[in-house]
Amino acid sequence: MAKEVTLHINDDYSKQMREGYPLIHKEAVKEQELPEEGSMVRLLDMKNRFIANGYIGVQNKGVGWVLTHRQDPFDLAALFQSKMLAAMNKRQGFFQSPDTNAFRVFNGEGDGIGGLTIDYYAGYYLINWYSEGIYAYKQFVIDVLDTLGDYDAIYEKKRFRKHGEYVEDDDFIKGERGEFPIIVKENGMHYAVYLNDGAMTGIFLDQRDVRKAIRDTYAEGKRVLNTFSYTGAFSIAAALGGAEKTTSVDLAKRSKSKTVEQFSVNGVDFEQHEIVVMDVFDYFKYARRKQLQYDLVILDPPSFARSKKRTFRTAKDYPTLLQDAISITSNHGIIVASTNNASFGMKKFKGFIKQACNKMHVNFNILEQYQLPADFQTNKQFIQSNYLKVCIVEIQKK
Structure with missing residues (x-):
């Protein structure tokens, strides 16, 4: 991960970002040259007043995401852990459901880290990375899942282009490789799911x-x-x-x-x-x-x-x-x-x-x-x- 860089946000965007808008638009940034993907950025308005801290990760119409509005120094690994654990606590009803065992446990900017989603399929985690920038923080995410334990395996999908092409590496990260399809439950219905077969899982x-x-x-x-x-x-x-x-x-x-x-x-x-x-x-x-x-x-x-x-x-x-x-x-x-x-x-x-x-x-x-x-x-x-x-x-x- 690269060092933190200061970026200035144009007046048209600074107010809405202070109010919680999470996406860093390219046109919002005064600086012509953006730091490399994965860089931490300190966002200031045009009068050098603090707005937020975020990271660079090019995705759709944005070049990065806000991570926190805290101005004082913070531990990035602890921030990932805090946001992920808070998200998983909100899903306890799903984890305990006898009728459904396939659901989303972390939903990007909705849970405080844009560019990252994590789904749970009957004991298997599937992480979706939407930019090279968020992928730079992969180990933080894995570490949190490891602290929770009690999973069969972790898989991933890299949904970003590198050198103009989508990355199609082995989707398996760690644990015990699944024998696919795995059969998940949703409101008592059953669905065959593949975590190792291209971009889609089957549902x-x-x-x-x-x-x-x-x-x-x-x-x-x-x-x-x-x-x-x-x-x-x-x-x-x-x-x-x-x-x-x-x-x-x-x-x-x-x-x-x-x-x-x-x-x-x-x-x-x-x-x-x-x-x-x-x-x-x-x-x-x-x-x-x-x-x-x-x-x-x-x-x-x-x-x-x-x-x-x-x-x-x-x-x-x-x-x-x-x-x-x-x-x-x-x-x-x-x-x-x-x-x-x-x-x-x-x-x-x-x-x-x-x-x-x-x-x-x-x-x-x-x-x-x-x-x-x-x-x-x-x-x-x-x-x-x-x-x-x-x-x-x-x-x-x-």
Whole structure:
């Protein structure tokens, strides 16, 4: 780790950073030349008054994160330990749950250290590093997990580019290597998880509450379409909730075998359900041509996706996606509309829903809405940290 460097923050940013805004924007920094990644930085305003201490770690729109507003000298290892232990204490209910053993134990800036997340999967920790800068503090994080003990192994994902490429080293750090998949529990449902197979694990933990709602409230007796289905996690929830049939659609070829696996670990006969490898937009055309109608349609697209035929951007194209979904949703059917795009808020997202319903000349009623679950702690001063937006929408055709 490099020595501490002083940086000056422009007046446009200094006030909000004093109030708790955690991201250090490049345009906020007066100095043209930034110190190397991992450097500790002392942030001062343009009158040399103290604002905060942080570190340099280039990530998305920022060049670093605030760590503390303490002005007096502090022990960095102790600061990591304090923040991590406080975060884990907040998750004691999850650690003690008999029905759920996969959850987030540390959520970046929401828990006080931007650029770092840690997930727990049935005895295994998975650390996500989002910049070279935070990776410089790896040993501090490992040391805290070691003080807690009682884990099978620690794995990691380096989600940053080095020399223009993502780092794809061995994901294993220490402990006893897992035999994958490991089977985790979520509200009594089971999911096969891989911590050693690329960037994804097989399940997005932030959708836990939504999957439970689908199983408990919306699936029984329904014909369900799960688009952008990935490994079929929503389809599992629907099937276990008594759906008449689920159809899972994803462009990735491996989605079929992964979805079959998820059905199998839950004791569900996958042959009673449909798994389609196809571009979702082509599937909408197919469904309209065949006059298929669904009672429950799940839309959880990536923020950005590109296929040979088209490019999809949530911020621009979500209303059109909703129109396609409405066209094959039965009267009084339900659409689970979801996005993880952090660039806009719930108000704008609801505007997309209204826009699509107006275009399709249907009425709608938002029955429920969800954002991040309790283990995904957010920073109220940094609205982008509460990125998940889910609306459960009833469609009423005229």
